Amino acid sequence: MTESRPAGRRLPVTVTVNGVARTADAEPRRTLSDFVRHDLGLTGTHVGCEHGVCGACTVLIDGDPVRSCLVLAVSAQGHDVTTVEGLGQPDTVTELGPVQRAFRDCHALQCGFCTPGFLTTITAGIAENPTPTRDEAVDMIAGNLCRCTGYQNIVEAVLTAARYAAGDDTPGGPAGHGAAGVEH
Ligand code: FES
Ligand code: FES
DSSP, X not given: OOOOOOXXXXXXXXXXXXXXXXXXXXXXXXXXXXXXXXISOOTTSOOSSSSSSSOTTEEEETTEEEETTSSBGGGGTTSEEEOGGGOOOTTSSSOOOHHHHHHHHHTOOSSOSSHHHHHHHHXXXXXXXXXXXXXXXXXXXXXXXXXXXXXXXXXXXHHHHHHHXXXXXXXXXXXXXXXXXXXX
């Protein structure tokens, strides 16, 4: 017979999530991924492997990409956390941020499970390197796994997102389909 484990002590954790201060009680062992999903209700962050391999759970802490399945919620206390829900641009017509628009325009997702992690990773990547080469775009997403797309259109989305973020709205497109900037 299995014994039920007593609930651990819970501590109030306050983080600024997508620009809004949020507080919830969490056990000290609560991961940041579970905290944002289950305690804050932000289910856009996906959890795949739960041990730092797939990148699906990537969020930004103070602008840096981290695997939220490997971070304890209590260690994010007082920091700025950006989840995929915070990547939109509500003041625009589409309300999509540049990386989101690029994914749409380049058909860079299929099932979408991996997509939140790619969007956050690429947001940080082009903030650090606003004009990536194709090789640098490949490197930028090397730590994220996608079981569906074969990555080519995600690489195209990185290059397109960098252009969009710089104010160049020349549309991207799926790799190998004659889109702007695609080599044949
Ligand atoms: S769920 Fe965190 S890296 Fe896979
Ligand atoms: S789109 Fe399905 S795992 Fe990436």
